[in-house]
Amino acid sequence: MPTVTMIGGGQLAxxxxxxxxxxxxxxxxxxxxxxxxxxMVSADVVLGSHENIDDLRRAARGATAFTFDHEGxxxxxxxALEAEGVQVRPPSKALHYAQDKLAMRLRLAxxxxxxxxxxxxxxxxxxxxxxxxxxFGQDHDWAVVLKAVRGGYDGRGVWLTETRDxxxxxxxxxxxxxxxxxxxxxxxxxxxxxxxxxxSPFGQGAAxxxxxxxxxxxxxxxxxxxxxxxxxxxAQQAQEMSLRLASELGVVGVMAMELFETxxxxxxxxxxAMRPHNSGHWxxxxxxxxxxxxxxxxxxxxxxxxxxxxxxxxxxANILGAEQAPEMxxxxxxxxxxxxxPEAKVHLYGKGERPDRKIGHVNIVGAVDQxxxxxxxxxxxxxxxxxxxxxxxxxxxxx
Amino acid sequence: MPTVTMIGGGQLAxxxxxxxxxxxxxxxxxxxxxxxxxxMVSADVVLGSHENIDDLRRAARGATAFTFDHEGxxxxxxxALEAEGVQVRPPSKALHYAQDKLAMRLRLAxxxxxxxxxxxxxxxxxxxxxxxxxxFGQDHDWAVVLKAVRGGYDGRGVWLTETRDxxxxxxxxxxxxxxxxxxxxxxxxxxxxxxxxxxSPFGQGAAxxxxxxxxxxxxxxxxxxxxxxxxxxxAQQAQEMSLRLASELGVVGVMAMELFETxxxxxxxxxxAMRPHNSGHWxxxxxxxxxxxxxxxxxxxxxxxxxxxxxxxxxxANILGAEQAPEMxxxxxxxxxxxxxPEAKVHLYGKGERPDRKIGHVNIVGAVDQxxxxxxxxxxxxxxxxxxxxxxxxxxxxx
Numbered sequence: 001m002p003t004v005t006m007i008g009g010g011q012l013a014x015x016x017x018x019x020x021x022x023x024x025x026x027x028x029x030x031x032x033x034x035x036x037x038x039x040m041v042s043a044d045v046v047l048g049s050h051e052n053i054d055d056l057r058r059a060a061r062g063a064t065a066f067t068f069d070h071e072g073x074x075x076x077x078x079x080a081l082e083a084e085g086v087q088v089r090p091p092s093k094a095l096h097y098a099q100d101k102l103a104m105r106l107r108l109a110x111x112x113x114x115x116x117x118x119x120x121x122x123x124x125x126x127x128x129x130x131x132x133x134x135x136f137g138q139d140h141d142w143a144v145v146l147k148a149v150r151g152g153y154d155g156r157g158v159w160l161t162e163t164r165d166x167x168x169x170x171x172x173x174x175x176x177x178x179x180x181x182x183x184x185x186x187x188x189x190x191x192x193x194x195x196x197x198x199x200s201p202f203g204q205g206a207a208x209x210x211x212x213x214x215x216x217x218x219x220x221x222x223x224x225x226x227x228x229x230x231x232x233x234x235a236q237q238a239q240e241m242s243l244r245l246a247s248e249l250g251v252v253g254v255m256a257m258e259l260f261e262t263x264x265x266x267x268x269x270x271x272x273a274m275r276p277h278n279s280g281h282w283x284x285x286x287x288x289x290x291x292x293x294x295x296x297x298x299x300x301x302x303x304x305x306x307x308x309x310x311x312x313x314x315x316x317a318n319i320l321g322a323e324q325a326p327e328m329x330x331x332x333x334x335x336x337x338x339x340x341x342p343e344a345k346v347h348l349y350g351k352g353e354r355p356d357r358k359i360g361h362v363n364i365v366g367a368v369d370q371x372x373x374x375x376x377x378x379x380x381x382x383x384x385x386x387x388x389x390x391x392x393x394x395x396x397x398x399x
Numbered sequence: 400m401p402t403v404t405m406i407g408g409g410q411l412a413x414x415x416x417x418x419x420x421x422x423x424x425x426x427x428x429x430x431x432x433x434x435x436x437x438x439m440v441s442a443d444v445v446l447g448s449h450e451n452i453d454d455l456r457r458a459a460r461g462a463t464a465f466t467f468d469h470e471g472x473x474x475x476x477x478x479a480l481e482a483e484g485v486q487v488r489p490p491s492k493a494l495h496y497a498q499d500k501l502a503m504r505l506r507l508a509x510x511x512x513x514x515x516x517x518x519x520x521x522x523x524x525x526x527x528x529x530x531x532x533x534x535f536g537q538d539h540d541w542a543v544v545l546k547a548v549r550g551g552y553d554g555r556g557v558w559l560t561e562t563r564d565x566x567x568x569x570x571x572x573x574x575x576x577x578x579x580x581x582x583x584x585x586x587x588x589x590x591x592x593x594x595x596x597x598x599s600p601f602g603q604g605a606a607x608x609x610x611x612x613x614x615x616x617x618x619x620x621x622x623x624x625x626x627x628x629x630x631x632x633x634a635q636q637a638q639e640m641s642l643r644l645a646s647e648l649g650v651v652g653v654m655a656m657e658l659f660e661t662x663x664x665x666x667x668x669x670x671x672a673m674r675p676h677n678s679g680h681w682x683x684x685x686x687x688x689x690x691x692x693x694x695x696x697x698x699x700x701x702x703x704x705x706x707x708x709x710x711x712x713x714x715x716a717n718i719l720g721a722e723q724a725p726e727m728x729x730x731x732x733x734x735x736x737x738x739x740x741p742e743a744k745v746h747l748y749g750k751g752e753r754p755d756r757k758i759g760h761v762n763i764v765g766a767v768d769q770x771x772x773x774x775x776x777x778x779x780x781x782x783x784x785x786x787x788x789x790x791x792x793x794x795x796x797x798x
Contacts, residue, residue: 024747348423
């Protein structure tokens with residue numbers, strides 16, 4: 001059977017390895033440390049850095065496909081590997097748009113896909129850039145978001161500001177200080193959605209149901225699958241946009257298109273990720289084919305699997321590291337959770353507990369007669385318990 | 400998180416490792432070779448023999464629980480490990496009955512559970528044993544089965560004979576030749592069933608729906624979950640017998656009780672296995688909690704998971720090595736299967752292809768409106784394709 005190399009030893013690689021086992025494979029991971037989530041469970045670990053071309057070459061040797069659990073590999077290295085015949089999937093020409101928010105915005109606009117208003121704050125001329133920010137801010141009543149063009153994730157590299165002074169302070173602190181910036185209109189939104197798709201080199205595409213993602217502190221906390229009450233035409237539009245973009249960019253593998261549903265019922269594209277994504281963790285228990293198996297199928301150019309949901313509703317809640325790690329061990333917390341919720345599907349990543357760090361997730365697959373509020377309440381209660389060793393009365397619908 | 404050691408590097412350990420990953424663990428396996436199915440995918444492999452006490456000790460070091468993917472570990476070694484404080488699960492006192500068919504028959508009879516008529520053909524006196532066989536055979540019109548007391552699996556160590564001469568020939572060939580024998584009445588049966596349960600040291604028990612197992616050439620070929628048309632009272636009786644036996648014997652972990660449904664609608668116990676079992680592979684895709692996750696929960700004394708089915712019917716078909724391995728590679732066969740059946744859940748073990756060897760399995764989870772015949776036809780067609788690289792018209796209901 002073929003070997004797939006995944007760059008990065010995080011939880012996405014860890015869960016991809018689980019899927020690889022069923023397909024008769026062992027995932028090869030390039031990990032920084034033997035204690036990385038995937039390195040702790042795979043028999044094929046290459047230790048090294050994703051920024052070192054020789055480490056990347058060692059990891060690629062003999063592999064049928066070469067893919068990623070994060071967007072951090074320098075494009076110049078990928079160009080070199082592609083020139084040497086490595087099957088980089090997604091290819092550098094596609095991954096570029098997941099690494100560079102300005103390029104992504106420009107390309108989306110060029111394709112006629114709905115994006116927020118934005119302005120490039122780059123260039124060598126600080127005063128000119130500051131002037132562009134001021135003008136953009138005034139045009140949008142200072143309801144703006146500043147973003148680093150590269151390297152942001154889980155809320156890092158994104159600044160929501162409320163006033164002119166705040167926005168200019170972010171600019172002054174970051175301009176020329178490593179981060180290239182853009183500014184975007186803050187979209188008046190009802191909620192956030194994600195349209196997860198997969199695409200194979202052959203050109204086959206497959207879309208899972210569109211989900212609602214609930215963000216807290218700038219990162220995904222909860223996913224409701226499918227997005228409750230989403231207008232069918234809007235859901236179809238989101239899937240079509242995501243599939244079309246994957247095709248236009250030549251994406252190979254899983255791609256998440258994060259979207260805003262605006263208060264007036266339109267869609268606006270927020271972010272792209274070209275790898276298995278937090279908004280797809282529900283598929284492990286809630287869909288016929290998980291995003292991890294699908295990613296492997298796609299990068300190996302296998303025909304794609306059935307993306308149908310297994311149940312009317314599935315809710316995923318992230319287990320986050322608490323401000324202060326509980327005294328009760330994770331093992332003991334899991335015992336208690338198993339006792340209270342025999343139906344909870346727990347996925348732990350083997351990571352140390354640090355505040356707000358994603359260390360696992362819980363999926364609850366609803367039965368036919370269970371409403372989304374009930375399923376969500378259980379998922380959030382379970383995740384909160386695993387984070388804090390405190391039972392809450394559950395999810396507060398007003399939070 | 401705790402470490403579980405599993406003795407044996409076969410497919411059961413491989414699939415248990417998949418489940419361990421979700422629970423934040425890495426399964427430690429004692430494997431004979433780095434090419435064993437589980438050794439190829441786990442990061443924690445001890446190479447050695449399950450018959451060598453020092454290898455067993457090395458594998459046990461620091462582990463919270465010590466369990467098995469086969470029944471081959473000598474009891475004397477387990478006694479030694481237990482005396483040294485190793486948490487052997489199931490304990491030797493229970494495992495004894497899975498290793499010794501005579502002890503099992505005697506104990507079942509003592510507990511009043513339904514067993515076929517049987518006679519012990521052991522002892523030093525060959526003529527006396529041959530006499531007991533002759534008498535037993537005459538009493539049952541020579542509709543008998545001879546069995547090796549120890550070491551049989553997948554049809555090995557079991558001889559179905561039709562006549563007096565055949566039965567005596569098996570006796571003459573095997574008596575005193577390593578194998579200790581028993582003889583059993585051949586039960587006039589409608590079909591074979593399996594009642595899979597799990598039990599924790601705390602004493603909690605959980606039962607999956609009773610399934611029908613279809614045997615070919617003495618080994619399990621297909622599993623229908625739940626057993627189609629099984630009388631509800633009979634299903635409940637099977638579950639209760641299995642749970643009661645697990646409790647009486649002090650089993651820890653998953654236990655399969657293989658049963659005959661007789662032509663007159665009664666149950667008779669055939670065999671026991673105290674580990675994840677082929678008749679439970681359907682649970683990986685067809686039940687809320689798979690037998691592999693449940694086995695880990697049980698041996699770690701976690702509360703057990705929900706055993707509800709996810710769908711009205713799930714069918715598992717084994718992928719067996721063909722008489723002659725097809726020219727088409729397994730990888731290419733998988734491509735074709737993915738194209739034809741995007742809903743097929745394939746589990747490959749990474750084993751070389753040898754005739755009738757179990758090298759993988761396919762699960763098809765039926766939708767609400769799909770009958771068992773349709774689901775079975777697809778599962779068998781998929782498995783046949785993966786074995787032979789030939790598409791059939793599907794399952795022959797008369798085979």
